[in-house]
Amino acid sequence: MADCIFCMIANKEVPSNIVYEDDKIVCFHDLEPQAPVHVLIIPKKHIASLDDTASADAELLGYIMTKVKDIAGMLGLENGYRLVNNCGEDGMQTVKHLHFHLLGKRKLTWPPG
Numbered sequence: 001m002a003d004c005i006f007c008m009i010a011n012k013e014v015p016s017n018i019v020y021e022d023d024k025i026v027c028f029h030d031l032e033p034q035a036p037v038h039v040l041i042i043p044k045k046h047i048a049s050l051d052d053t054a055s056a057d058a059e060l061l062g063y064i065m066t067k068v069k070d071i072a073g074m075l076g077l078e079n080g081y082r083l084v085n086n087c088g089e090d091g092m093q094t095v096k097h098l099h100f101h102l103l104g105k106r107k108l109t110w111p112p113g
Contacts, residue, residue: 001046006097010044020071024063027071027102036105037075041068047098050087068102077104084112 001007008014010026019039020027030038043060047053053061072081081104086093 001097004046004095004097006040006042006095006099007046010042020067020074022067024060025067030101034101035103035108037077037081037103039071039075039102041071041100041102043098048096049093049098050085053098064100068100071102072104075102075104077102080104080108082108082112 005014009016009028017029018026019029023044025041025043027039027041030040041064043064045057045060047057068083081102084101084103085091085099086101
């Protein structure tokens with residue numbers, strides 16, 4: 001998608017602090033971190049939100065979920081972490097590209113917001 005900032009990051013059209021990348025996903029530091037470690041994990045395929053996923057995306061979604069533990073390990077989150085997906089306006093999704101926030105390196109409270 002031409003005007004999607006996360007697609008531009010995935011395509012290396014916009015610089016970002018990438019911590020992990022492969023042929024399916026990109027993981028980079030959030031510009032407004034809410035924890036000492038706060039990265040975003042995005043699929044390279046443009047999907048606007050979880051509400052826009054289809055059964056054909058099941059393999060990609062499963063892949064993302066299985067990579068979280070590897071990325072968390074790379075970032076030293078051995079004491080725990082939180083994975084968050086904001087979906088839609090009320091969920092405070094600000095970028096219309098499916099993404100997961102991986103937060104850690106501090107005690108996270110509940111409820112979050």
